[in-house]
Amino acid sequence: MQFTETGSPAYRRILMSMLLGSLVTFAILYSPQTLIATFAQQFQIPPSTASLIISFATVTLAVSMLFVSMLSNAWGRKKMMALSLFITSVLAIISSFSWNFHILLAVRLLEGISLAGFPAIAMTYLSEEISPRSIGRVMGVYVGGTAIGGFAGRVIISAFTDLFSWQVAFLVLGLVSLVCSSIFWYYLPESRNFRRSEISFQRWLSGFRIGFTNKRLLGLYGCGFLLLGVYVTMFNYISYPLSKPPYELSQTWIGLLFIFQLVGSWSSFMFGKWTERYSRVTLMIWAIIMLLGGAIITLLGNLLLLVVGITVFALGFFAGHTIASGWIGAISPPGGKAYASSLYLLFYYTGSSLVGWLGGLFLASLGWSGVILMIGGLVLLVAALLLQIARPQPAQANS
Structure with missing residues (x-):
């Protein structure tokens, strides 16, 4: 190629x-x-x-x-x-x-x-x-x-x-x-390496079958599901503690919090570059640490620290998504890359809907600390999936 x-x-x-x-x-x-x-x-x-x-x-x-x-x-x-x-x-x-x-x-x-x-x-x-x-x-x-x-x-x-x-x-x-x-x-x-093939439902099923039989790909799908799920949960419900004492911010100021997505873009650029020097496992560990640390900092009751917390959290999310999405292409077989990418994104956006909805139940019953408890548990589940992905495999791709 x-x-x-x-x-x-x-x-x-x-x-x-x-x-x-x-x-x-x-x-x-x-x-x-x-x-x-x-x-x-x-x-x-x-x-x-x-x-x-x-x-x-x-x-x-x-x-x-x-x-x-x-x-x-x-x-x-x-x-x-x-x-x-x-x-x-x-x-x-x-x-x-x-x-x-x-x-x-x-x-x-x-x-x-x-x-x-x-x-x-x-x-x-x-x-x-x-x-x-x-x-x-x-x-x-x-x-x-x-x-x-x-x-x-x-x-x-x-x-x-x-x-x-x-x-x-x-x-x-x-x-x-x-x-x-x-x-x-x-x-x-x-495209220089694309090879055209006829539309075939049988080939379509075979492609997705490949995507579902690779355990490392399944682990990455799970990571995508959880990563976007906890990110959407954080920014869906952060307005509730911010609009109440001791913060009592207006909707305009709360809306400006989305500026931290720009900080996340910097994280994507840097962690994407670092995959050329460091292992994806090591970088994903750092992403998990930032997600957990950022979530916990939002519980400390100080507005400046809360802003720091959600910034660190956003850095962790975009770092984790960059690593996981790039990992998909690295370990999926040549004929199954399109299917593996589609499955990753299917789980990714499904996590946004389901986990984001679940976060509302935790907020209603346990308040903001309940939301952070849920986020923390799911981030630890990402760590568990990482252990499965990092396990040595026959003919292992770059990790």
Whole structure:
């Protein structure tokens, strides 16, 4: 295989393209999160119903990724990702013309389906095209882009909603995304190591069977499930202690906490780079320590320490996700990389929904300390899975 090496023009084009694709995907996916209260007020619906604006997209995204891998094997990696970005951008523009909440939810459902084409295939494209020595660094750029995209989307939506309306905000986001999608298509190099195959349901089943029979891959799926689950739990419910004594912060200040996603992007870049020098096991241990330490610090009752705690926690999450997602490509067989990536992301987004919901039960019964107790237990479970992943295997890949 002819891999793309660090420092080459093609390498720089791949980095820029992946950053743009991540920006579009995660800006559109998470931007409505800041408007849940606005939708509840405008459409006269409960907040729980308004929150479906996020859930509809993430659920259909997770399920759709199971099928995207089969299509990409027949259509090609670049074509699939570009089509995903273009369709999603157009749907974001269409959503700005929604006149009731049901229409808006229908568009978000379609966005979830179209969004699946980028994250599921991006990991596969990178693992096929980038030299194994550099895959960790590039995966760090990709994961960092998801953090920047999520933050940028929330900022654009919030600012233009305050200045004009949420419809104008969605229109602007869609137009910006369309421009970024065009640049992505122009700059991303064509696949050199991709081998086209016909759409085959039998091959699709065989690919996922491979993804489910490798114990190390199963452990990484579990890590993804737990990592995003505890991260979403932390930021879903952190507003409850912050809005009450002794903090009593306004919603505006609480919303600014999402700026720590930018700190997380730095963590992704650095830990991705460090996978070229240190073992993934060692780096994942540090990610687990940061997750546990950051969660515990939020219990200390001081606002400055709480900010430090959630910052350290965000650093740990993005480090762990960068390591785990890059590890998938390193240990999955050549013919099963697309399927393994899709399964990882399926578990990843399912964890967001299930663990995030479970955190609300702990909050209701035990308060914030109950949430941290749950998070701590699940992070220790990540450590247990790491022991299983790190166990020597026949023909062991780089770890």
